[in-house]
Amino acid sequence: MGAYRIAVLPGDGIGKEVTRGAIEVLQAIATRFNHQFEFQYGLIGGEAIDQKGTPLPAETLDMCRQSDAVLLGAVGGPKWDGNPPHLRPEKGLLAIRKEMNLFANLRPVKFYASLADSSPLKADIIQDVDFVIVRELTGGLYFGKPSGRRVENGEETVVDTLLYKREEMTRIITVAFELASKRKKKVTSVDKANVLESSRMWREIAEEVAKEFPDVELEHMLVDNAAMQLIRNPKQFDVIVTENMFGDILSDEASMLTGSLGMLPSASLSTTGPSLYEPIHGSAPDIAGQNKANPIATILSSAMMLRLSFGLHEEANAIERAVQQVLTSGYRTADVAKKGQRVVSTKEMVDEIKAAILDDGAILHIMAVYA
Ligand SMILES: NC(=O)c1ccc[n+]([C@@H]2O[C@H](COP(=O)([O-])OP(=O)(O)OC[C@H]3O[C@@H](n4cnc5c(N)ncnc54)[C@H](O)[C@@H]3O)[C@@H](O)[C@H]2O)c1
Numbered sequence: 001m002g003a004y005r006i007a008v009l010p011g012d013g014i015g016k017e018v019t020r021g022a023i024e025v026l027q028a029i030a031t032r033f034n035h036q037f038e039f040q041y042g043l044i045g046g047e048a049i050d051q052k053g054t055p056l057p058a059e060t061l062d063m064c065r066q067s068d069a070v071l072l073g074a075v076g077g078p079k080w081d082g083n084p085p086h087l088r089p090e091k092g093l094l095a096i097r098k099e100m101n102l103f104a105n106l107r108p109v110k111f112y113a114s115l116a117d118s119s120p121l122k123a124d125i126i127q128d129v130d131f132v133i134v135r136e137l138t139g140g141l142y143f144g145k146p147s148g149r150r151v152e153n154g155e156e157t158v159v160d161t162l163l164y165k166r167e168e169m170t171r172i173i174t175v176a177f178e179l180a181s182k183r184k185k186k187v188t189s190v191d192k193a194n195v196l197e198s199s200r201m202w203r204e205i206a207e208e209v210a211k212e213f214p215d216v217e218l219e220h221m222l223v224d225n226a227a228m229q230l231i232r233n234p235k236q237f238d239v240i241v242t243e244n245m246f247g248d249i250l251s252d253e254a255s256m257l258t259g260s261l262g263m264l265p266s267a268s269l270s271t272t273g274p275s276l277y278e279p280i281h282g283s284a285p286d287i288a289g290q291n292k293a294n295p296i297a298t299i300l301s302s303a304m305m306l307r308l309s310f311g312l313h314e315e316a317n318a319i320e321r322a323v324q325q326v327l328t329s330g331y332r333t334a335d336v337a338k339k340g341q342r343v344v345s346t347k348e349m350v351d352e353i354k355a356a357i358l359d360d361g362a363i364l365h366i367m368a369v370y371a
């Protein structure tokens with residue numbers, strides 16, 4: 001039995017619905033495996049702006065730093081779209097990533113046989129797809145200075161800066177190689193080296209890091225080609241490593257190989273403190289509050305938390321097996337349902353996954369007793 005303190009930041013829109021679902025699933029895991037999960041809640045994003053006047057209140061950051069891991073839903077929504085830059089919900093997300101040094105964002109993309117017909121791509125293209133996008137999360141265009149608007153020679157001008165230190169590139173590329181060395185031993189480093197100096201340095205560093213991993217193949221791919229290859233032949237990938245914004249865009253694209261943005265989990269890892277787990281999707285204002293959102297991305301993110309932050313492999317497997325089982329049984333939220341299939345709500349999907357976890361436990365227990 002273990003006791004773990006989990007900071008929960010539901011955020012805005014469907015963030016609240018999907019984190020509630022993931023917590024219920026974690027509670028089922030606690031029951032089945034006899035663990036104690038203590039959940040502490042904090043404000044982030046639009047709701048934090050409304051209640052505290054800032055997208056990342058100091059008390060939220062303190063609570064997260066003192067936790068064993070953080071579970072985040074999503075931030076943002078039209079209510080705050082017109083706000084000045086420092087009062088945008090998304091600033092809270094960027095700030096927590098930077099403050100907690102969550103530089104390595106792992107976004108696994110895995111084919112679910114039962115969802116083969118939910119993807120717009122043909123089954124033979126997506127079958128057995130299994131790769132991880134390693135996205136740099138605390139540098140690049142999102143954080144470079146200068147950034148903003150000014151008037152230059154009487155003309156309105158705007159600037160965003162793509163800035164990386166050598167060490168920031170080295171550490172994320174090393175994470176990708178370490179991961180690939182435990183998987184299919186191939187790293188695809190995605191950049192725009194035909195145009196950007198930052199990408200040329202990224203390539204050089206990738207070549208240097210590759211020397212330390214002689215059993216891992218390194219290939220370089222330009223980001224525009226990578227966007228196309230993800231659709232043409234996604235099975236070629238094992239680990240994709242790329243800078244912050246390229247990774248953001250490619251991972252939303254890659255989610256459609258699994259059938260929906262609502263299927264893709266992520267882990268935002270730090271080497272200096274607790275890590276954070278978040279679905280890759282946003283607050284989905286178009287379906288927020290309607291009990292329609294697919295909670296699986298967040299539930300799978302909580303499985304990543306169990307495995308990567310707590311070392312609870314069996315427990316993480318139980319969540320992933322329950323998700324598989326429920327999908328195979330035909331349960332579908334609206335985003336992955338095809339014509340004629342019965343659509344379940346967020347809550348029904350969560351209930352089915354919880355039941356599968358507890359049933360699975362009962363079956364394994366019976367097998368252990370009578371084997
Ligand atoms: N990590 C985050 O917090 C995060 C990520 C992306 C976008 N955002 C923010 O969310 C807001 C909305 O952005 P957007 O509409 O461009 O992206 P989005 O990811 O919120 O939604 C894009 C589309 O996917 C659908 N979708 C997303 N998640 C789903 C789920 N779990 N189940 C079913 N359908 C789902 C939505 O209904 C929508 O049609 C913006 O304010 C944006 O900045 C936040």
Ligand SMILES: CC(C)[C@H](C(=O)O)[C@@H](O)C(=O)O
Nearest residue numbers: 076090093094248280281282
């Ligand atoms: C909301 C936004 C700042 C965020 C990002 O671009 O990182 C989101 O799109 C994500 O993928 O987590």
Ligand SMILES: [Mg+2]
Nearest residue numbers: 248249252280
């Ligand atoms: Mg994104």
